[in-house]
Amino acid sequence: QVQLVQSGAEVKKPGASVKVSCKVSGYTLTEVSVHWLRQAPGKGLEWMGGYDPEDSEIIYAQKFQGRVTMTEDSSTDTAYMHLTSLKSEDTAVYYCARVRGDLPIPDFWGQGTLVTVSS
Amino acid sequence: DIQMTQSPSSLSASVGDRVTITCQASQDINNYLNWYQQKPGKAPKLLIYDASNLEAGVPSRFSGSGSGTYFTFTISSLQPEDIATYYCQQYDNRPSMTFGQGTRLDNK
Numbered sequence: 001q002v003q004l005v006q007s008g009a010e011v012k013k014p015g016a017s018v019k020v021s022c023k024v025s026g027y028t029l030t031e032v033s034v035h036w037l038r039q040a041p042g043k044g045l046e047w048m049g050g051y052d053p054e055d056s057e058i059i060y061a062q063k064f065q066g067r068v069t070m071t072e073d074s075s076t077d078t079a080y081m082h083l084t085s086l087k088s089e090d091t092a093v094y095y096c097a098r099v100r101g102d103l104p105i106p107d108f109w110g111q112g113t114l115v116t117v118s119s
Numbered sequence: 120d121i122q123m124t125q126s127p128s129s130l131s132a133s134v135g136d137r138v139t140i141t142c143q144a145s146q147d148i149n150n151y152l153n154w155y156q157q158k159p160g161k162a163p164k165l166l167i168y169d170a171s172n173l174e175a176g177v178p179s180r181f182s183g184s185g186s187g188t189y190f191t192f193t194i195s196s197l198q199p200e201d202i203a204t205y206y207c208q209q210y211d212n213r214p215s216m217t218f219g220q221g222t223r224l225d226n227k
Contacts, residue, residue, distance in 0.1 A: 035214070045155075045163065045206055045218040052214040059214050095162055104210040105153055107174070109162035 002026035004034070004096055004110035011116045017084040020113045022096030029072045029079060035099055035106060036070055036081045038092040048081070048094075053102045086117045121145055125207055125219030131227040138194040140222045142185075142207035150186045151211040157221075158203045167192065202226060 007021040022034055035050030049060035049070055058070050069082045079096055094113045097106035122145040132138050142152065150170040155163035165174045167183035170190055180195045194201055207219040 035216075044221045045208075047216045047218075050214050054213075061215065097162075100168070104214045104216045105165070105168050106163070106208075106216075107165050107168075109164075112162055 002098065002108045004098060004108055006094075006096060006110040006113045009114040009116070011118065012086050014087055014117055014119055016086050016117075017082060018086060018115050019080055019082045020094050020096075020115070022079040022081070022110050024077045024079070024098065027098070028074070029077050030074050032098055032101060033072065034079045034096045035104060036068075036079075036094065036096055037106070038094045039112075040089070040092040043092075046092075050099065050104060083115075086115075088117050091115065091117045121148060121209055121212055121217055123207055123209055123217055123219040125222055127222060128220065129223040129225070131225055132197050133227045134197055134199060136197045136227075138197050138201075138224065140192045140205055140207075142190045142192070142219050144188045144190075144209055144211075146211075147187050148209045148211035151209055151213075152183075152185065152190045153208045153210070154181075154183055154192045155206045155208060156201075156203045157206065163206060197224075199226075 003025045005023050010018050012018050033051035036048040038046050048064050052059045067084050072079045096110040098108040100107050124143045152170045154167040156166050157163040166177050166181050171183045182193050184191050205222045210216045
């Protein structure tokens with residue numbers, strides 16, 4: 001069955017960077033990519049970026065452009081989200097989610113990775 | 120950016136009640152609207168896709184309707200396990216997506 005398993009919680013200082021991994025099983029990243037979203041404590045869901053099959057490239061939300069890089073290793077079916085120049089406002093649970101074919105409908109989600117940014 | 124306005128932000132209901140949540144888009148999004156359920160400490164779960172299609176394995180007491188800019192989500196008879204936060208999500212300007220601010224549903 002489809003599963004997405006993310007790396008464990010992280011604690012970072014302001015200005016540092018974090019890399020979260022997402023290993024998929026039950027399908028391959030060459031079939032369907034993942035998108036990344038986050039949720040600050042007590043807040044709603046925020047899309048960070050994902051693969052655009054029309055342009056064959058990863059598109060990032062404007063808010064994160066220049067600070068985020070999303071990559072995929074098809075040999076291990078693992079996706080990565082790298083966020084730099086961390087601020088306290090980046091404290092959140094970060095999710096990877098499989099989307100439904102070419103449509104950005106997140107249908108399977110990772111368990112989430114809590115990233116805490118604190119001095 | 121397309122803004123999604125979800126209401127109410129919180130709601131108290133009793134087991135057996137009919138519950139309705141609405142989501143309004145800032146522009147026409149056709150039927151590119153999904154509904155999710157999220158329980159504390161868990162990832163969201165897809166319930167309804169493309170405004171009115173029930174995801175496989177989801178109980179039939181959940182339903183959705185609407186198109187264009189106005190959408191509704193209904194639980195026909197609330198069950199104890201339905202206590203959660205619910206989100207709408209649009210994907211008209213794919214690949215990006217935006218979510219409503221959520222509706223917290225609790226026991227009356």
